[in-house]
Amino acid sequence: MYAAAQNHHHQMNRYWEEELETMSRPALEKLQLERLKTTFAYAARSPYYKQLFGKLNLTVDSFGHIDDIRKIPFTTKEDLRANYPYGLVALPLQESVRLHSSSGTTGNPTVIFHSQHDLDSWSNLVARCLYSVGVRDTDVFQNTSGYGMFTGGLGFQYGAERLGCLTIPAAAGNSRRQIKFMQDFGTTTVHAIPSYAIRLADVFEEMGLDPHRDTRLKTLVIGAEPHTEEQRRRIEELLGVRAFNSFGMSEMSGPGVAFECEYQTGLHLWEDAFYLEIIHPDTLEPLPDGEIGELVLTSLDRRAMPILRYRTRDLTRILPGDCPCRRVHRRIDRVKGRTDDMFIIKGCNIFPMQIEKILLQTPEVGNNYMITLDTVDHSDEMLIEVELKDLFTDDYGRLENLAKSLRHRIRDEVLVAPRIKLAESGSLPQSEGKAVRVRDLRNNK
Amino acid sequence: MTTIRQLSIFLENKSGRLQEVLEALGNEKINITALTIADTSEYGILRLIVSDPENGYKLLKNRGFSVNLTDVLSLSVSHEAGSLAKVLKKFSEEKLSVEYMYAFSLGEKAVIVLRTDNRPKAFEIIERNNFTLISEDEIKNL
Ligand SMILES: [Zn+2]
Numbered sequence: 001m002y003a004a005a006q007n008h009h010h011q012m013n014r015y016w017e018e019e020l021e022t023m024s025r026p027a028l029e030k031l032q033l034e035r036l037k038t039t040f041a042y043a044a045r046s047p048y049y050k051q052l053f054g055k056l057n058l059t060v061d062s063f064g065h066i067d068d069i070r071k072i073p074f075t076t077k078e079d080l081r082a083n084y085p086y087g088l089v090a091l092p093l094q095e096s097v098r099l100h101s102s103s104g105t106t107g108n109p110t111v112i113f114h115s116q117h118d119l120d121s122w123s124n125l126v127a128r129c130l131y132s133v134g135v136r137d138t139d140v141f142q143n144t145s146g147y148g149m150f151t152g153g154l155g156f157q158y159g160a161e162r163l164g165c166l167t168i169p170a171a172a173g174n175s176r177r178q179i180k181f182m183q184d185f186g187t188t189t190v191h192a193i194p195s196y197a198i199r200l201a202d203v204f205e206e207m208g209l210d211p212h213r214d215t216r217l218k219t220l221v222i223g224a225e226p227h228t229e230e231q232r233r234r235i236e237e238l239l240g241v242r243a244f245n246s247f248g249m250s251e252m253s254g255p256g257v258a259f260e261c262e263y264q265t266g267l268h269l270w271e272d273a274f275y276l277e278i279i280h281p282d283t284l285e286p287l288p289d290g291e292i293g294e295l296v297l298t299s300l301d302r303r304a305m306p307i308l309r310y311r312t313r314d315l316t317r318i319l320p321g322d323c324p325c326r327r328v329h330r331r332i333d334r335v336k337g338r339t340d341d342m343f344i345i346k347g348c349n350i351f352p353m354q355i356e357k358i359l360l361q362t363p364e365v366g367n368n369y370m371i372t373l374d375t376v377d378h379s380d381e382m383l384i385e386v387e388l389k390d391l392f393t394d395d396y397g398r399l400e401n402l403a404k405s406l407r408h409r410i411r412d413e414v415l416v417a418p419r420i421k422l423a424e425s426g427s428l429p430q431s432e433g434k435a436v437r438v439r440d441l442r443n444n445k
Numbered sequence: 446m447t448t449i450r451q452l453s454i455f456l457e458n459k460s461g462r463l464q465e466v467l468e469a470l471g472n473e474k475i476n477i478t479a480l481t482i483a484d485t486s487e488y489g490i491l492r493l494i495v496s497d498p499e500n501g502y503k504l505l506k507n508r509g510f511s512v513n514l515t516d517v518l519s520l521s522v523s524h525e526a527g528s529l530a531k532v533l534k535k536f537s538e539e540k541l542s543v544e545y546m547y548a549f550s551l552g553e554k555a556v557i558v559l560r561t562d563n564r565p566k567a568f569e570i571i572e573r574n575n576f577t578l579i580s581e582d583e584i585k586n587l
Contacts, residue, residue, distance in 0.1 A: 387511075388455055388511045389511070390511060390512075390513070391453055391454070391455045391490075391511040391512055391513035392513065393513065394451075394453030394490050394492065394513050394515045394560075395544055395560075396483070396485070396490070397544075399488075421487055422455070422487070422488055423457055424455060424456065424457050424462070424509075424510065424511055425509055425510075425511050426509040427457065
């Protein structure tokens with residue numbers, strides 16, 4: 001069934017599934033339409049979608065072109081929670097072979113059911129991702145992801161096995177043991193969240209080891225945690241690897257939704273398996289390529305629990321233009337934040353990540369910041385507090401120039417000029433974790 | 446020609462921070478010879494001449510302060526009316542750009558501390574007018 005089965009024996013080809021990866025766009029859209037119809041037919045068997053489609057008089061015949069997908073309403077995280085646990089399950093339960101669940105901090109968790117077909121399809125996509133960055137069956141793949149319910153564990157495990165790698169389910173934690181595995185088994189490829197990759201570099205140093213010299217590491221797969229281009233470069237330098245961005249979410253199975261190719265210019269989203277839309281988070285209208293909005297995904301190859309037009313709450317954009325690798329699948333930018341983080345001031349949509357990016361390029365200031373929106377003299381004002389990393393001068397003029405330069409560069413990025421306030425180092429909430437970065441004190445929010 | 450090192454500390458305008466600096470230095474028996482604060486509406490820069498600038502710097506940095514060790518010039522003049530004015534007059538006549546300046550008295554002496562980005566010119570004026578530069582050791586022993 002899978003072209004991959006042949007690749008398995010001679011992994012010389014550049015593509016895991018050449019036809020599916022390099023077909024023309026019209027051919028891809030035709031495939032998407034076919035798969036949408038199949039997905040629709042499965043979804044219509046679930047209590048939730050059955051009722052919804054019935055209300056809207058939607059049938060398989062409603063879809064003559066892939067754009068007709070817009071006839072289907074969005075599905076939200078709240079819909080998944082409200083229909084917990086079986087409301088979106090489309091196959092008799094005996095055909096499900098696994099479930100994954102993401103912990104909800106409030107209310108019901110979201111649970112995703114998988115049939116054997118779904119797991120095969122998912123593993124194949126993860127294998128395709130790894131293959132696209134040069135991982136082959138001769139590689140040794142070590143997964144430092146948590147296993148259990150977290151999809152980064154089993155998702156990569158099955159994907160790397162599918163590709164044919166010797167796969168080490170090292171799971172999370174115990175850094176010294178991780179490093180011992182890397183040395184003893186000649187690990188070449190590691191999957192880790194970015195902060196853990198940096199932590200590993202520290203532990204190498206504590207152990208008196210140099211990853212460049214003392215390991216065979218060459219590829220790192222990083223994801224599941226927001227990070228910047230600067231952090232990626234740092235990981236590459238520290239560990240002597242090339243690091244590739246991975247994107248996925250449990251609602252769309254897990255990892256294997258989008259992945260960077262060898263050119264590291266954005267993440268190819270596998271459009272044969274997912275239908276991709278970027279919408280304005282307020283108007284819900286589709287946005288042109290290049291504009292940042294909310295990512296909406298439809299699973300096109302899942303049977304136990306298809307999810308249609310799922311509002312992911314992740315903010316990203318479609319990168320215009322073609323990739324030198326010739327894959328037809330369009331690229332998305334690394335996630336710019338969550339719709340929950342976005343704010344609007346003076347008519348401009350602003351994401352904290354945009355401001356963070358400028359700060360990271362400014363060596364005089366740290367990475368912590370606080371944005372306060374307030375009404376001053378009947379007009380909205382954005383105040384940004386940043387920490388002075390070191391007092392690089394004791395001259396006021398130069399401190400004022402630093403503030404002025406930040407003000408201009410942020411204005412160029414987000415189109416609203418902020419007021420900059422310099423703060424002592426360590427005085428603002430830490431940049432890691434889920435610190436509150438935006439305070440809105442305006443009269444009419 | 447000699448300069449002395451001054452501790453410059455960035456302080457937000459909120460209560461208690463100055464106190465923390467002084468206590469941190471006091472606990473390590475670092476004496477403060479001179480203290481001045483220049484501030485705007487949002488932040489201030491505290492400038493200190495201390496007995497052990499190097500350890501003072503490390504100590505404050507470890508405590509998370511934004512701190513800088515700045516080279517400044519220090520002149521001693523006799524502690525009598527008009528002597529300070531005489532020195533300042535020379536500098537302004539020669540159009541030396543002075544970023545900031547402060548003065549304090551130590552026993553018989555008055556001490557001027559100043560920061561300029563044109564140090565060679567400052568040294569030249571000092572030499573030509575027989576002003577007395579003082580070193581870190583001399584400040585400690587005054
Ligand atoms: Zn590519």
